[in-house]
Amino acid sequence: MSSLQDVARLAEVSVTTASKILNTRRDLERFTPACIARVHEAARQVSYVPNFHAQRLREGKSYVVGVPLETVYDDALGDAYFSKLLNGVRFALAQAGYAMCVFSSTEERSATTQCLQQLRQGGLDGMVVPGVLSRLDGRVWSDTGALPVVMVEPKAPMPFPCVDLDFRAGIRAALTHLAELGHRRILWLGPTKGPRYQEFASTAWQHGFQGASCSLEFEDGKPADQEGDARQSCHALRAYLAAGEADFSAVVCFNDAVAAGAVRALRECGRRVPDDVSVVGFDDYSAGVLDPPLTTVSHRLYDMGHRAAEILLEMLAAPEKFEGEPLVDVMEPALVIRDSTSRAADSR
Amino acid sequence: MSSLQDVARLAEVSVTTASKILNTRRDLERFTPACIARVHEAARQVSYVPNFHAQRLREGKSYVVGVPLETVYDDALGDAYFSKLLNGVRFALAQAGYAMCVFSSTEERSATTQCLQQLRQGGLDGMVVPGVLSRLDGRVWSDTGALPVVMVEPKAPMPFPCVDLDFRAGIRAALTHLAELGHRRILWLGPTKGPRYQEFASTAWQHGFQGASCSLEFEDGKPADQEGDARQSCHALRAYLAAGEADFSAVVCFNDAVAAGAVRALRECGRRVPDDVSVVGFDDYSAGVLDPPLTTVSHRLYDMGHRAAEILLEMLAAPEKFEGEPLVDVMEPALVIRDSTSRAADSR
DNA sequence: CGGCCATAGATTAACGTTAATCTCAAGAGA
DNA sequence: TCTCTTGAGATTAACGTTAATCTATGGCCG
Numbered sequence: 001m002s003s004l005q006d007v008a009r010l011a012e013v014s015v016t017t018a019s020k021i022l023n024t025r026r027d028l029e030r031f032t033p034a035c036i037a038r039v040h041e042a043a044r045q046v047s048y049v050p051n052f053h054a055q056r057l058r059e060g061k062s063y064v065v066g067v068p069l070e071t072v073y074d075d076a077l078g079d080a081y082f083s084k085l086l087n088g089v090r091f092a093l094a095q096a097g098y099a100m101c102v103f104s105s106t107e108e109r110s111a112t113t114q115c116l117q118q119l120r121q122g123g124l125d126g127m128v129v130p131g132v133l134s135r136l137d138g139r140v141w142s143d144t145g146a147l148p149v150v151m152v153e154p155k156a157p158m159p160f161p162c163v164d165l166d167f168r169a170g171i172r173a174a175l176t177h178l179a180e181l182g183h184r185r186i187l188w189l190g191p192t193k194g195p196r197y198q199e200f201a202s203t204a205w206q207h208g209f210q211g212a213s214c215s216l217e218f219e220d221g222k223p224a225d226q227e228g229d230a231r232q233s234c235h236a237l238r239a240y241l242a243a244g245e246a247d248f249s250a251v252v253c254f255n256d257a258v259a260a261g262a263v264r265a266l267r268e269c270g271r272r273v274p275d276d277v278s279v280v281g282f283d284d285y286s287a288g289v290l291d292p293p294l295t296t297v298s299h300r301l302y303d304m305g306h307r308a309a310e311i312l313l314e315m316l317a318a319p320e321k322f323e324g325e326p327l328v329d330v331m332e333p334a335l336v337i338r339d340s341t342s343r344a345a346d347s348r
Numbered sequence: 349m350s351s352l353q354d355v356a357r358l359a360e361v362s363v364t365t366a367s368k369i370l371n372t373r374r375d376l377e378r379f380t381p382a383c384i385a386r387v388h389e390a391a392r393q394v395s396y397v398p399n400f401h402a403q404r405l406r407e408g409k410s411y412v413v414g415v416p417l418e419t420v421y422d423d424a425l426g427d428a429y430f431s432k433l434l435n436g437v438r439f440a441l442a443q444a445g446y447a448m449c450v451f452s453s454t455e456e457r458s459a460t461t462q463c464l465q466q467l468r469q470g471g472l473d474g475m476v477v478p479g480v481l482s483r484l485d486g487r488v489w490s491d492t493g494a495l496p497v498v499m500v501e502p503k504a505p506m507p508f509p510c511v512d513l514d515f516r517a518g519i520r521a522a523l524t525h526l527a528e529l530g531h532r533r534i535l536w537l538g539p540t541k542g543p544r545y546q547e548f549a550s551t552a553w554q555h556g557f558q559g560a561s562c563s564l565e566f567e568d569g570k571p572a573d574q575e576g577d578a579r580q581s582c583h584a585l586r587a588y589l590a591a592g593e594a595d596f597s598a599v600v601c602f603n604d605a606v607a608a609g610a611v612r613a614l615r616e617c618g619r620r621v622p623d624d625v626s627v628v629g630f631d632d633y634s635a636g637v638l639d640p641p642l643t644t645v646s647h648r649l650y651d652m653g654h655r656a657a658e659i660l661l662e663m664l665a666a667p668e669k670f671e672g673e674p675l676v677d678v679m680e681p682a683l684v685i686r687d688s689t690s691r692a693a694d695s696r
Numbered sequence: 697c698g699g700c701c702a703t704a705g706a707t708t709a710a711c712g713t714t715a716a717t718c719t720c721a722a723g724a725g726a
Numbered sequence: 727t728c729t730c731t732t733g734a735g736a737t738t739a740a741c742g743t744t745a746a747t748c749t750a751t752g753g754c755c756g
Binding site for chain 1: 400441
């Protein structure tokens with residue numbers, strides 16, 4: 001590890017001169033070409049690289065943004081959720097020359113706590129918080145009002161800007177799509193009890209789903225267990241069909257895993273997808289690899305992460321613009337049409 | 349931002365005293381309780397937090413490890429791959445008090461370049477490199493010999509420790525499982541032309557797969573496009589069956605997406621899975637949500653990431669142990685048995 | 697009563713960088 | 727010849743922390 005001092009000594013100039021020539025490039029016109037060349041040559045010889053922490057300390061800025069990930073979903077759903085979100089954050093930051101630092105919870109301290117600590121210490125310039133997690137540990141958020149933090153979905157009580165998703169618009173898009181295909185009797189399939197329904201979706205789903213004809217509910221199991229979801233929904237729908245209920249030509253599902261279960265149940269009961277029944281998923285985490293590839297409402301997590309990072313960067317550039325009521329940026333989900341929906345049989 | 353100076357001024361002690369009492373806690377027995385209390389009270393009043401970069405500069409250590417992610421796979425496969433890998437790295441590091449910083453490529457500079465730069469600058473203590481990517485930009489790796497870097501799969505020519513996966517053992521496990529179920533005629537289904545086959549698996553597959561009776565090849569499309577994989581393998585197997593080839597009771601697939609395509613083709617041709625034909629996937633990225641849930645060879649990426657981080661931490665603690673020939677840590681894949689394999693029909 | 701030691705801290709120097717100010721010599725202008 | 731300017735760089739001080747060394751006071755012992 002060589003420092004400017006080594007360079008300066010070798011080039012027989014002052015440390016400041018070396019700094020100006022090698023790093024800041026200010027007042028370059030004030031040095032003779034010979035001097036500049038000497039400094040560069042010396043830097044090469046001792047293979048000088050500027051010290052990260054010294055520069056950051058001096059500048060009072062880190063160019064790093066933190067993202068806390070509590071251990072909540074350790075499965076394919078969590079993979080998809082966080083991976084897409086983090087990709088969005090990462091690329092937006094990278095474009096602006098920032099790095100992204102991801103924090104995990106340990107036995108002693110939550111990821112959010114660690115992240116907030118480094119933020120206060122100046123090791124991070126800001127923070128993007130997947131909001132699903134932000135409600136864990138409410139006390140962690142005391143005295144954080146003025147910190148540069150952006151939340152992602154759903155809107156939390158903390159007074160930070162937030163990027164949210166309009167679930168209702170997503171469901172509306174699904175219903176509109178089905179209506180255009182001639183479907184009139186639509187079944188809603190998803191958990192309506194259990195922790196997840198409480199947490200995520202209660203009002204959004206309820207309001208968004210008023211257009212459905214009927215709804216089939218099943219008890220939520222472990223939060224976000226995809227295999228479990230698929231099994232639950234398969235059982236529920238199979239029982240429903242076995243009971244002779246068949247007054248629907250399309251199913252809208254809570255997520256892609258539930259949709260996968262629905263497809264399985266329909267098949268087992270001799271209904272073809274999409275020929276006999278159309279199925280729409282939600283999230284677009286696994287929809288592409290299912291059979292048939294699912295029409296689904298995309299969560300657009302990449303875009304949400306990207307947008308959150310953009311907002312954070314704006315906050316860092318101009319904090320005064322973000323005083324007052326915190327910004328809520330609502331994104332529209334996107335309907336991705338694949339092969340699990342088609343024109344209703346009775347409207348062909 | 350208050351500093352030790354502010355605290356010291358307010359508590360009427362020297363800066364060093366404040367440092368010892370608040371941060372290092374060395375020589376604490378040498379201060380009167382009254383003094384200690386005064387310093388703590390002052391720290392509270394000015395809400396002191398130690399400065400991150402100043403501490404790191406002083407200590408000459410960052411407690412941050414970098415992971416470069418080049419933009420290679422921007423799809424569900426990439427999500428699963430990197431998410432699981434990063435989770436493993438993250439948790440291992442978090443346990444040891446390290447943070448994980450993820451780098452992305454920008455238009456100008458590759459993620460690896462950025463990461464290496466910060467490593468040399470002392471902003472990072474080490475680096476875990478998903479090896480799939482390390483071969484991009486060979487020149488980037490010149491003059492990096494002594495840096496604390498650990499690679500993950502596959503073994504690259506760079507002289508760093510590496511965590512690798514024994515693909516052959518994975519295939520062997522799949523074949524053994526099928527043999528135990530009475531299968532004798534096994535079809536290998538996967539790309540055998542195109543970039544991916546070249547890159548990943550050529551020798552591993554070829555050697556590992558000698559036990560298969562026959563193999564069906566299709567042209568590789570875009571690297572790692574899951575939907576594409578499923579479509580390709582579905583077409584290939586459908587054509588194969590349509591041509592009257594049916595001399596197999598089990599299929600071992602290149603990855604889960606290929607297996608999904610295989611299941612689809614088999615179904616379309618009236619074969620039930622697993623009753624008529626057993627199917628084994630590879631990777632365990634999406635195997636759980638497919639119908640039927642796939643028996644698959646798990647890539648164990650979480651474990652690989654975890655192990656890589658552990659090795660890196662050992663390197664940081666005792667660099668001298670890692671001189672000489674770089675360590676290669678080979679992990680055994682794990683066979684995950686789900687519902688797509690069953691006893692061969694002709695052996696029941 | 698002088699020397700010695702422990703107590704309770706303060707002072708100094710250093711980590712590596714940089715902004716602001718300062719110096720010194722040469723040349724220009726009056 | 728004397729002042730003024732300009733060029734080319736050096737010095738100083740600062741960012742916030744900490745390890746190593748130093749000082750001053752008081753008590754104890756011989």
